[in-house]
Amino acid sequence: xxxxxxxxxxxxxxxxxxxxxxxxxxxxxxxxxxxxxxxxxxxxxxxxxxxxxxxxxxxxxxxxxxxxxxxxxxxxxxxxxxxxxxxxxxxxxxxxxxxxxxxxxxxxxxxxxxxxxxxxxxxxxxxxxxxxxxxxxxxxxxxxxxxx
Amino acid sequence: xxxxxxxxxxxxxxxxxxxxxxxxxxxxxxxxxxxxxxxxxxxxxxxxxxxxxxxxxxxxxxxxxxxxxxxxxxxxxxxxxxxxxxxxxxxxxxxxxxxxxxxxxxxxxxxxxxxxxxxxxxxxxxxxxxxxxxxxxxxxxxxxxxxxxxxxxxxxxxxxxxxxxxxxxxxxxxxxxxxxxxxxxxxxxxxxxxxxxxxxxxxxxxxxxxxxxxxxxxxxxxxxxxxxxxxxxxxxxxxxx
Amino acid sequence: xxxxxxxxxxxxxxxxxxxxxxxxxxxxxxxxxxxxxxxxxxx
Numbered sequence: 001x002x003x004x005x006x007x008x009x010x011x012x013x014x015x016x017x018x019x020x021x022x023x024x025x026x027x028x029x030x031x032x033x034x035x036x037x038x039x040x041x042x043x044x045x046x047x048x049x050x051x052x053x054x055x056x057x058x059x060x061x062x063x064x065x066x067x068x069x070x071x072x073x074x075x076x077x078x079x080x081x082x083x084x085x086x087x088x089x090x091x092x093x094x095x096x097x098x099x100x101x102x103x104x105x106x107x108x109x110x111x112x113x114x115x116x117x118x119x120x121x122x123x124x125x126x127x128x129x130x131x132x133x134x135x136x137x138x139x140x141x142x143x144x145x146x147x148x
Numbered sequence: 149x150x151x152x153x154x155x156x157x158x159x160x161x162x163x164x165x166x167x168x169x170x171x172x173x174x175x176x177x178x179x180x181x182x183x184x185x186x187x188x189x190x191x192x193x194x195x196x197x198x199x200x201x202x203x204x205x206x207x208x209x210x211x212x213x214x215x216x217x218x219x220x221x222x223x224x225x226x227x228x229x230x231x232x233x234x235x236x237x238x239x240x241x242x243x244x245x246x247x248x249x250x251x252x253x254x255x256x257x258x259x260x261x262x263x264x265x266x267x268x269x270x271x272x273x274x275x276x277x278x279x280x281x282x283x284x285x286x287x288x289x290x291x292x293x294x295x296x297x298x299x300x301x302x303x304x305x306x307x308x309x310x311x312x313x314x315x316x317x318x319x320x321x322x323x324x325x326x327x328x329x330x331x332x333x334x335x336x337x338x339x340x341x342x343x344x345x346x347x348x349x350x351x352x353x354x355x356x357x358x359x360x361x362x363x364x365x366x367x368x369x370x371x372x373x374x375x376x377x378x379x380x381x382x383x384x385x386x387x388x389x
Numbered sequence: 390x391x392x393x394x395x396x397x398x399x400x401x402x403x404x405x406x407x408x409x410x411x412x413x414x415x416x417x418x419x420x421x422x423x424x425x426x427x428x429x430x431x432x
Contacts, residue, residue, distance in 0.1 A: 004228065004229075007227045011223060011226050015311060018312050019315055022315035023318075026319055033326075034327050034328040035270035035330055036328045038328060095264075103263075120268070121262060121264055125332045128344035129192060130191075132192065196393055196396055197396060199396045200395070200396055200400075203403045204399070250402060250406050250407075253402050257395050258395065260395065261391075261395050361411075365411070368415060369417075371421075373421075375418070375422045375425040376425075379421070379424050
């Protein structure tokens with residue numbers, strides 16, 4: 001075997017080992033590295049009241065209600081599997097709206113309502129002009145169809 | 149590939165190619181940027197801020213592509229002992245770090261009006277910041293080894309660092325899939341694009357333009373290192389002389 | 390209109406970064422190749 005081939009095999013073996021070790025470490029990190037809890041995670045694992053976490057999901061359409069004081073809002077957050085109620089007082093980002101993504105920082109109260117101290121808007125991977133808004137979007141094929 | 153091991157043969161191609169990459173690249177960047185600023189419609193949700201896409205995406209692509217280039221050069225240096233590979237690796241590092249920094253900065257500027265934050269420690273942003281630190285570490289190692297008489301290239305230790313650091317590239321790519329993140333999932337996949345055509349097309353221009361420009365800068369830096377090597381070798385001969 | 394401030398800031402950062410690297414890389418190459426050419430003339 002030529003020295004060059006020896007080096008090639010050695011380098012490739014090292015590369016495979018590094019990538020394997022890296023991916024293993026990353027997959028072990030899976031839960032720790034999550035930036036937020038989805039409502040289903042909260043339901044499955046349980047988060048004690050008062051513990052500071054981030055809650056992420058979609059704002060349920062029709063759930064957004066503004067209190068009489070004008071700054072407090074209530075809304076439901078869902079990930080399709082579970083839904084939790086949330087409350088926030090303050091200025092929400094412009095992109096925060098019903099049917100859109102949200103990441104809320106805060107904690108649960110004793111009754112299971114999420115009291116947010118800060119709201120971040122999370123948008124999805126779609127970009128389109130206003131004329132195309134409202135078209136049906138298929139997330140698995142990226143196809144857009146006019147609404148029937 | 150060893151055909152280009154001879155610097156004179158490499159330079160014969162690199163000299164005209166530098167301009168042939170640089171000027172069309174710059175023209176495409178300017179045309180693509182202008183179209184992205186003034187021609188395409190605003191996004192239905194984000195409004196005008198979506199225009200940052202046309203520089204943020206090429207910057208991310210070249211920041212990650214740059215490190216892939218460093219890893220390939222490192223492999224060629226370690227396995228085939230190609231004399232130009234070490235020089236190429238060192239030449240890629242600076243523009244690669246520049247684009248990683250531009251990606252982070254434009255992302256931060258984009259995040260404020262859309263997400264409502266300049267910075268969050270989510271998987272995508274953290275792994276991209278790690279890439280910037282990897283570049284800075286690689287540049288420091290490469291400069292140190294070039295001073296230690298590696299003929300303008302990088303030491304084998306630096307090359308191994310470049311190879312090991314490549315593990316971060318798939319992590320960046322998959323970070324929005326593996327973990328819940330604030331950053332949205334990939335828009336452009338093998339199945340297609342979730343960016344409407346009306347908004348997508350200038351991205352093709354800037355993507356190609358920045359890539360050509362990147363190639364031109366790498367060639368310029370390789371030519372710089374080769375010329376410096378020539379001077380250095382000559383000085384050493386005179387000193388011994 | 391406020392949105393445009395963010396867009397312009399992002400484009401400005403990119404223009405300054407790429408412009409600076411263009412000029413610095415070209416000048417470094419120009420200087421190094423001239424020094425090398427001078428040496429071969431003397432030889």
